[in-house]
Amino acid sequence: MRTxxxxxxxxHGPSAHFLPDAYKSLCEQEPQEGWEWHWLIQQDGLxxxxxxxxxxxPRVTFERGRPGGPGTARTLALARTDGEYIKVLDADDQLAPGALARDLAALEADPSIGWATSRVLDLLPDGxxxxxxxxxxxxxxxxxAVLEFWRANNYLAQVHPAxxxxxxxxxxxxxxxxALPASEDTGLLLALNAVSPGWFTADVGLLYRKWPGQATSQAAHTDPAEREARMAVVEARARQLAxxxxxxxxS
Structure with missing residues (x-):
């Protein structure tokens, strides 16, 4: 049976035109014998x-759902997952060659490791x-380790949740x-690290696209009151799990 x-x-609509680039990066992963990928694309909206x-x-499944933000969309997609492992890929990002194979190798080699991350390069508008x-x-x-670093560095983690x-x-x-309007992926990262050790690969695993329409470039993302509330609940969840x-x- 293949892994x-x-x-x-x-x-969502504004980022949809980047999907072909994300797909191309998936097709370039060159699965090794014994594993395969399945891409679940969940539209945040109808x-x-x-x-x-x-x-x-046939390796791609597309579904729509009522709008609730990226965390809601990903969690809806989670209901249809059918494999042993989950990989995050934002619609506007691209996987680096070999990323899936390296992540899989790290977790297959050590059953005590629950998650993995890798190095990121920003992909700028000029390419x-x-x-x-x-x-x-x-x-x-x-x-x-991620929580303590994040708390000591103005809520910036040393590894990227994307x-x-x-x-x-x-x-x-x-x-x-x-269930947050932003930082929902950081919340999952800190929760994962609260209950399990992880792995970091120094090879580049992701090209993180920088463009004017991305959520993290909007003014609402840095609203002080909302940001403080998001950070507070993200930290509280991780600390309570620990x-x-x-x-x-x-055990």
Whole structure:
């Protein structure tokens, strides 16, 4: 039986035209013998402005749902996952060659590791890329390390939640993505690290597109009152999970 990686993508109208680039990056993953990918594209909304960008490929499933933000869309898609592993891929981003194989190898090699992340390059509007310093050392990320770094560095994690690769059973147990208008992926990252060690790969795993329409470039994303509320509940969830001593894998 082949190991299946389910790639989850939330998409809405303004970002839909980037889907062909995301698909191309998936097709370039070159699955090795014994594993395959399945792409679940979940539209955040019921309109007709996304479907025409969805590839005609039996490995791709497209669904619509009433709008609720990217966290809601991803969690709806989670209900239809059918593989052992989940990979996040935002509609406007691209996987780097070999990303899925490296993530899978890390978790298959150590059953105690629940999730993996990798290095990111910003993909700029002119097509060039830019890196940034501060990546952790490659290898194991101990439980709780992401939360403490994030708290000490103005709510910036040392690993990027847009690169998450995780065991499906663990994501399901944590309830998927947080019900927040933003930072829902950071909430999942911190929750994963609260209950399980992770892995960081120093090879580039994602091209993170920078463009004017992305959610993180909007003024509402940095509204001080909302940001403080988001950060507070993200931190509280992670700390409560650690306090309750719920761990993966179960002892």
């Amino acid at each position: 299946r990686i389910t790639v989850i993508t939330a998409v 309109g007709d402005d996304v479907g025409r960008y969805v590839p005609d490929d 060039t890329t830019a890196g940034f310093p501060g990546d952790p050392e490659p290898g194991v990320i101990e439980r709780g 690169t998450l690769f995780a065991r499906r059973e663990l994501v399901v147990a944590l309830g998927g993505w947080m 306090h309750l001593r719920w761990t993966y894998p179960p």
